[in-house]
Amino acid sequence: MTDHASEPTPPPHGLPAPAPAGASALPDGTYDGTVVLVTGGGTGLGKAIAAEFARLGADLVIASRKEERLKAARDELAGLGGRVTSVPCDIRDPDRVAEVFDAAQEAYGLPDVLVNNAAANFPVPAEDMSPNAWRSVVDITLSGTFFMTREFGRRHLAAGTPGSVISIGASYAWTGGPGFAHSAAAKAGVKSLVESLAVEWGPYGIQVNGLVPGLMPHEDMTADIRGNLDRATPAQEHASGDRQRELSSRQPALRVGAPRELGWAAAFLASPYARFITGHTLVVDGANWQRRGLVSPEVVTVREQMGRGPFEG
Ligand SMILES: CCCCCCCCC/C=C/C(=O)SCCNC(=O)CCNC(=O)[C@H](O)C(C)(C)COP(=O)(O)OP(=O)(O)OC[C@H]1O[C@@H](n2cnc3c(N)ncnc32)[C@H](O)[C@@H]1OP(=O)(O)O
Ligand SMILES: NC(=O)C1=CN([C@@H]2O[C@H](COP(=O)(O)OP(=O)(O)OC[C@H]3O[C@@H](n4cnc5c(N)ncnc54)[C@H](OP(=O)(O)O)[C@@H]3O)[C@@H](O)[C@H]2O)C=CC1
Numbered sequence: 001m002t003d004h005a006s007e008p009t010p011p012p013h014g015l016p017a018p019a020p021a022g023a024s025a026l027p028d029g030t031y032d033g034t035v036v037l038v039t040g041g042g043t044g045l046g047k048a049i050a051a052e053f054a055r056l057g058a059d060l061v062i063a064s065r066k067e068e069r070l071k072a073a074r075d076e077l078a079g080l081g082g083r084v085t086s087v088p089c090d091i092r093d094p095d096r097v098a099e100v101f102d103a104a105q106e107a108y109g110l111p112d113v114l115v116n117n118a119a120a121n122f123p124v125p126a127e128d129m130s131p132n133a134w135r136s137v138v139d140i141t142l143s144g145t146f147f148m149t150r151e152f153g154r155r156h157l158a159a160g161t162p163g164s165v166i167s168i169g170a171s172y173a174w175t176g177g178p179g180f181a182h183s184a185a186a187k188a189g190v191k192s193l194v195e196s197l198a199v200e201w202g203p204y205g206i207q208v209n210g211l212v213p214g215l216m217p218h219e220d221m222t223a224d225i226r227g228n229l230d231r232a233t234p235a236q237e238h239a240s241g242d243r244q245r246e247l248s249s250r251q252p253a254l255r256v257g258a259p260r261e262l263g264w265a266a267a268f269l270a271s272p273y274a275r276f277i278t279g280h281t282l283v284v285d286g287a288n289w290q291r292r293g294l295v296s297p298e299v300v301t302v303r304e305q306m307g308r309g310p311f312e313g
Helices: 044-055 067-078 094-107 131-159 181-204 223-231 235-239 243-248 259-269
Strands: 035-039 059-064 084-088 113-116 163-168 206-213 281-284
Touching (some): 035 094, 044 259, 059 067, 094 131, 113 131, 131 163, 131 181, 163 259, 181 206, 206 259, 259 281
Parallel strands (some): 035 059, 035 113, 059 084, 113 163, 163 206, 206 281
16 A cells, blocks of 8 residues: 655646647537638637637638738638638627628628627726726627627528527626726626527527636737736746746646637537537636635735825816
């Protein structure tokens, strides 16, 4: 019998690394002949999601406001498999949203899959948030998601065809997000939409799911979000220069997520292997959002976290 007590305990090593980039759990050609529309598909996580569908054979339509970014992403994604087209669009405008679907239909056909990935966010204490700042984040994140989803649903209902919607959320939809009241409220709305529409449209063969990323750093992260992460880690740790390690040590997985891990989850959720999953929001975050204890870190106000002086009205 081994005497375990006398053996040194190996240090915790966290969750295993993901499969390499370019690998897939789904069979080659899973998305041959299908059209996938990704909002915000020109940057960050949206681009990573689009890439996984492309590798599996999908024709892609990516849509967002900035044409240059879309074009650069289109060239990158085109090397992966299927055809790619980009359509400039502000998802806050329902007429522009309809035009995106017209363009997609003309290019490849009615999208079979819609990924609502576009969103807006910046950290700001609620008492400093202007009405327009609130409106801007809620309009893009919640209303834009609804306008896209509504257009997708209407066209499929009219055609009598099935489809799959995946809306990207955030875990503060459940917990609230101090410093991000606008985005957290909007993402709670997105989660609620998933649940309402899955029931409304199940009878017509339309699946509606949510997908929540954890901390998945990428090169397109906005300066505001990057700054927020910098403030969340002590200055002496920045000096080490190993940002990834600093962030990893604060996750139960002892690592951050790779954008492709979100892409794999999206490709699964819209695939023939997930046809009975609808109205569900899947969290891909290494259990970071569950990290609670009876005794939490000392309370620091959002103002202090953001280095702001006292509220002056
Ligand atoms: C707890 C868990 C931890 C969790 C830790 C972190 C979790 C992150 C989870 C979620 C992450 C994401 O969503 S990441 C996605 C982030 N990506 C993006 O946001 C990209 C898109 N963003 C944008 O385009 C812009 O940032 C945005 C402002 C939202 C929209 O652009 P527009 O041109 O429509 O709007 P603008 O005219 O510039 O600005 C509209 C108003 O917003 C105000 N505004 C703009 N930036 C502001 C700022 N930094 N602080 C205050 N107010 C601001 C302006 O002053 C305007 O108000 P007035 O002056 O009154 O007129
Ligand atoms: N990164 C993370 O760690 C986390 C991200 N998330 C969620 O993941 C998703 C992707 O985030 P991420 O890749 O990090 O962010 P990015 O800032 O890289 O992407 C946001 C995208 O949305 C597009 N967009 C913004 N506003 C509009 C608009 N009005 N109309 C059309 N497109 C718009 C932007 O393109 P353009 O500027 O060209 O319009 C951009 O491509 C979001 O839903 C976000 O809330 C959730 C939790 C954590």
